[in-house]
Amino acid sequence: MFQPWTKRENPATGGRGDVTSLNKSDIVSKAASMHLQEFTTMPEETAPEKRLKAVKTTAIPIDDPVGAALRRLHDEVIAEPIPEDFLRLLGEIEGKLKGAASSE
Amino acid sequence: MTDPAPKTIPLDDKDFRDQLVAIIPPLRAFARGLCGTRDMADDMVQDAMTRAWAARQSYAAGSNFRAWMFMILRNHYYTTLRKNARMVSWDPEVAERVLVTGPTQQDGLNVQDVQAALQKLPVEQREVLLLIGANGVSYEEAADIMGCAIGTIKSRLARGRVALAALIDGPAYGEEPSAKRSRSSALSPTG
Numbered sequence: 001m002f003q004p005w006t007k008r009e010n011p012a013t014g015g016r017g018d019v020t021s022l023n024k025s026d027i028v029s030k031a032a033s034m035h036l037q038e039f040t041t042m043p044e045e046t047a048p049e050k051r052l053k054a055v056k057t058t059a060i061p062i063d064d065p066v067g068a069a070l071r072r073l074h075d076e077v078i079a080e081p082i083p084e085d086f087l088r089l090l091g092e093i094e095g096k097l098k099g100a101a102s103s104e
Numbered sequence: 105m106t107d108p109a110p111k112t113i114p115l116d117d118k119d120f121r122d123q124l125v126a127i128i129p130p131l132r133a134f135a136r137g138l139c140g141t142r143d144m145a146d147d148m149v150q151d152a153m154t155r156a157w158a159a160r161q162s163y164a165a166g167s168n169f170r171a172w173m174f175m176i177l178r179n180h181y182y183t184t185l186r187k188n189a190r191m192v193s194w195d196p197e198v199a200e201r202v203l204v205t206g207p208t209q210q211d212g213l214n215v216q217d218v219q220a221a222l223q224k225l226p227v228e229q230r231e232v233l234l235l236i237g238a239n240g241v242s243y244e245e246a247a248d249i250m251g252c253a254i255g256t257i258k259s260r261l262a263r264g265r266v267a268l269a270a271l272i273d274g275p276a277y278g279e280e281p282s283a284k285r286s287r288s289s290a291l292s293p294t295g
Contacts, residue, residue: 066269067237069218074238076215077133086128089150093121093157100117 137234221271229264
């Protein structure tokens with residue numbers, strides 16, 4: 001797990017209190033060696049017997065800039081309104097549904 | 105004596121249509137990343153939706169609709185690529201040329217830069233990055249969609265991530281700054 005914060009004992013306080021310091025070079029070197037992490041999540045739709053077992057899934061770490069850029073790319077498209085062409089296509093499907101219902 | 109194969113129960117037409125509507129945005133995002141252009145991607149998604157509607161009787165209710173739709177879209181994309189013979193392959197020289205634009209701040213990556221860099225990756229790496237990195241599907245689901253082993257997915261994802269980072273930011277993560285500088289100077293017209 002990526003842990004940029006390091007805890008160090010403060011000699012000035014005789015080790016009584018810990019000082020949390022952020023070391024920039026540590027962050028850079030850890031970011032450089034950052035690898036994919038595995039998280040354990042439960043899928044939404046699984047057979048009951050499979051629900052008992054957690055399924056391993058993965059993600060590019062949240063603080064990875066490449067992963068963040070990929071998600072931004074994805075989110076931008078998601079946020080777009082559905083184009084007219086799609087609505088027309090769905091309208092055709094709707095029409096087929098109504099046609100099928102009326103013929104029954 | 106063996107039991108007969110379980111019968112596929114198709115989804116009700118209206119439910120199928122509702123699922124189709126819900127899946128449009130993620131499908132468009134996946135297709136946009138694969139194709140690189142909005143028009144081609146949207147055509148691809150509409151074709152996939154039409155195919156899915158035509159094949160709705162073969163979809164079993166309760167199974168993973170998202171994976172099923174991504175699979176249809178992906179198959180259609182590959183078929184189109186084969187027809188057009190425009191398969192993009194990894195070319196280190198192309199990657200080097202992209203680096204001429206210089207490194208950018210990693211915490212503020214431009215979406216268009218990422219989109220352009222994605223198109224330089226082999227399609228196998230691109231799709232796994234889009235599925236897992238952008239769409240958030242699991243290794244298992246990605247393996248189902250792409251029809252390959254989880255280990256293959258993992259290695260493609262790792263290689264794709266490094267290649268994408270290299271395309272966007274220059275040298276791969278972990279490379280010494282001095283090596284980064286020497287690469288930059290070697291690429292500069294005066295260097």
